Amino acid sequence: MDLGDLIRDLRTARGWSQGRLSDHINARYGTALTREYVSRWERGAVKPGAYYLRCLSVVLDVPLAVLEGQVDRREFLTDAAGAAIAPLVASDLLSAGFAARLTGGPTIEAWEAKLATYGTEYMSLGAADIQRRVSAELVTVQQQLDNPRLWSVAARLMTLYAKTFPGSDGAKAVHWYRMAAKAADASEDLDTRVWVRGRAAIALGYEGAALPVADVFADQAIAISDRPSLGLLNAVFGKAHAAAIRGDHTTARRLLAEGRRIFDRAGSHEQTSDYAVPHWRVNVFTSLLAARLGDETTAVAAQDAAAAELPATLPRFATHLEMHRGLMLARSGDTAAGAAHARAALDALPPQKHSLTLRLLMAEVERS
Incomplete structure (x- = not known):
């Protein structure tokens, strides 16, 4: 079966x-796809690239391997003409959940290893790749929640899952951050309770989305424990970004200084995990914050420091830095040049490496 026929039937x-x-x-990916282009796909006039194949995989709820031709398409698309797709997905999830309950599921050590893998992969893969896999893990881990330590695993998985939705989609992202916070509380683990809330705060603050919620999560993390930690660091930077966007530059600068002090005591050595905040990453936080504050000196210094240490395996974050430069240009008054610089940086990144956060950042530059 041709790909165009499959898309049409789905x-x-x-x-x-x-x-x-x-x-x-x-609506889901912030693209500008037209009806005419979909028609060209279905007629076989043009084939969707890797990025749009991933988009179709999520929106049509079909495994990417089917769209890529790694699985026989006719075998997948039965006489029901796609009506059985959702039940098939649900069947797989239900099977995974019951299997975990019947067999006891992965050990704590195995779950921690899974978390480490997802934390690393999130830094380089697109949101759609992570979202589908983590959803299956959540179905599995919920069958093992008689162990408090697994509430900690579930909370961290939920936080990662939340990050696969744009913060501007207040319903989904914020819902999952709130669920993650409740799961963290059930774990009774102080570090997890602070980290989950701090990660939610920096995700929403960096994206410039749901700022009142970002503030609430940050305040909760700070109230739970003022001991220097990665969770507290994220919370303080998240609150700083929210303050900068609201125009409260005095508070944002104070929180920036406080965040740097916390980093000096709690920064990470791990370089390529979403669960870590190494030196280059705190400079990425600082770069955008300073750009939002109009502090060019601090922004450029942070950008240069981050670029000097950024692992070559994480090109998405190099794109972040270039888009921060675009934001500075736009805020200095040259909106057209700033938007062009940010757009060129985004277009230079392979589409499959794009993230929801980058698209929100592009929109912020254009608004400026």
Whole structure:
């Protein structure tokens, strides 16, 4: 079966028009896909690239391997013309959950290893890749929650899952951050309780989304423990970004200084994990914060320091830094040049490496 035929059959099985399919992709990923382009896919006039294959995989709820032709498409798309896709996915999840309950599921050590892997992969893979896999892990771990230590695992998985949704989608991202905070409390582990809330605060603050919620999570983390930790560091920087966006530059600068003091005592040696904050990453936080404050001297210094230490395996974060430069240009009054610089940096990054956060940052530069 041709890819175009498969896309058409999956679309019509849901009762969607070509325009509705393009609308779903645009709403989820911030793209500008047209109905005409969907028509060209279905007619075989053009083949979706790697980025749009991933988009289609999520929106149409079909394994990426099927779209890529690694699995026989006709075998997958049965006589039900796609109507069985959702039940198949649900069946897989239910099977995983019951299997975990019947067998006892992975050990604590195995879960910690999974978390480490996801933390590393999140830094380089797209959100859609992580989202599908983590959802299955959440179904599995919820069958083992009679062990308090596994509430900690669940809380950290939920936090990562939340980050696969844009913060501007207040319903989904914030819902999962709140669930993660409750799970962390059930773990009775102080570090997890602080880390989950701090990670939510910096994610929302950096994205410039749901700022009141970012403040609440940050305040909760600070109230739970003022001991220097990565969770507290994230909370303080998240609160600083929220203050800068609201125009409270005095508070933002105070929190920046406080965050740097916490980093001096609690920074990470691990370089490539979402669960870590090494020197280059705290400078990425600082770079955007200073750009939002209009502090060019601090921003450039942070950008240069981050670029000097940024692992070559993480090109997405190099794109972040260039887009911060675009934001500075825009805020200095040259909006067109700032937007062009940010857009060029984003376009230079392979589409499959794009993140929801980068798209929100692009929108912020254009608004400036």
